[in-house]
Amino acid sequence: MRKDEALDALEQAEAVGTRARSRGRWYTVYAAVFGVATLALVLVLGLFPSPPVIIASTVGFGVVTAAMTAFAVRQPVHPRGHAALHLWTMGVWGVLYTTTLFVGMYAFPQDPAWWVPAALACAAAPLAAAYLSLRRSRSA
Numbered sequence: 001m002r003k004d005e006a007l008d009a010l011e012q013a014e015a016v017g018t019r020a021r022s023r024g025r026w027y028t029v030y031a032a033v034f035g036v037a038t039l040a041l042v043l044v045l046g047l048f049p050s051p052p053v054i055i056a057s058t059v060g061f062g063v064v065t066a067a068m069t070a071f072a073v074r075q076p077v078h079p080r081g082h083a084a085l086h087l088w089t090m091g092v093w094g095v096l097y098t099t100t101l102f103v104g105m106y107a108f109p110q111d112p113a114w115w116v117p118a119a120l121a122c123a124a125a126p127l128a129a130a131y132l133s134l135r136r137s138r139s140a
Contacts, residue, residue, distance in 0.1 A: 046115030
C-alpha cells in the first residue's frame, strides 16, 4: 500500500467513525425522554393518587415507553457502551422508582416535600445517561 492510499484509508475510517458516533446520538434523546416521562409520572402518581389518574398516567407512560422502544429498535447504530449504560440506567431507575412508590404511597401520601425530590431522583439516572451518551457521541 502506498502512502497516499494509506492516508485515504485513514480518512475514510475517520469519516465512518464520525458518522457512526453521530448516528448513535439517538440514545441521548431516548434517555432524556424517559427521564422527563418518569418525572411526570412520579409527580402525578404521588400528588394525585386517585384510581382514574393512576390508570391514565400509567397507560400514558406505557405508550411513551412503547413508542421509545419501537424507535430504539429501528436504529441502525448503537452507541459505544450502550448496553452497559442502558442496564445501569434501568437498574438504578428501577430501584429508585420502586422505593419512591412504596415509601411514598404509605408514608408520604400527597406530600410534595417527598414527591418532588423523589421524582427528580427517579429522573436523575436517565438524564445522567442522556448526558453521558451525548458526551460519548462527541468524543473521538
